[in-house]
Amino acid sequence: MGLKDKAAKRTKESPFVPALLGLFHAARTERNFQFHLFAGTCVVVLGFLFSLSKTEWMIIILVIFGMLSLELVNTAIERTVDLVTLERHPLAKQAKDVAAAAVFVYAFMAVIIACIIFIPKILLLF
Template identity: 55%
Template sequence: MFNLRKLLLSFKFAFEGIVHSIKTEQNIRFHLLATMVVMIAGLLTGLDKGEWIIIFILIGGMLSLELINTAIERVVDLVSPGWQPLAKQAKDAAAGAVLVFATISAIIGILIFLPKWF
């Protein structure tokens, strides 16, 4: 029914995936740097509770999407070691999803921060 060992192993494997992605993927490191900048800016700006909730949702979504993109890239590379047009399309679409979310996140960040600064 409930297996604590399996649950703890699943957390261990998830953590390993996050650490490996941070070590090997420059884009997730960039997003972590952006996260630190946004957090510091939020503290200095004095965001309210609702604004912090939005910021945390965006940060969590961005980092999660970057991890999914990395997973898709790895699976595509595994099943299609040579250059294939469909493999490229899959990887490009996953990267595009990250770009769309990052762009929308930046716009929302501007809408939150700009009125407080000016």
């Protein structure tokens, strides 16, 4: 199948198909993505238990989906680097490390936001 054939086939299928395939692949194979899915689910359950306001829900939803999106981008970067070179190269390591650092920084922010939203609600229980 030539490039033109592949391009023609791609234009016929729904643009959602590759996105969903990527999402399901990450959910099945990526340990960190699975962790963030689990953590996000736990936060949503806590949100219902503590009756979050609309504003708090919007913030939580943005943070959860942002985290999952960034984890997907990190996975794509790792796969691309692995595709380009299988040998250990300092630039390949730096690319992977910087992508992982972006996820780490966002996760740190997510924890801070969760603390700001949930700690006062937890303290009201005592």
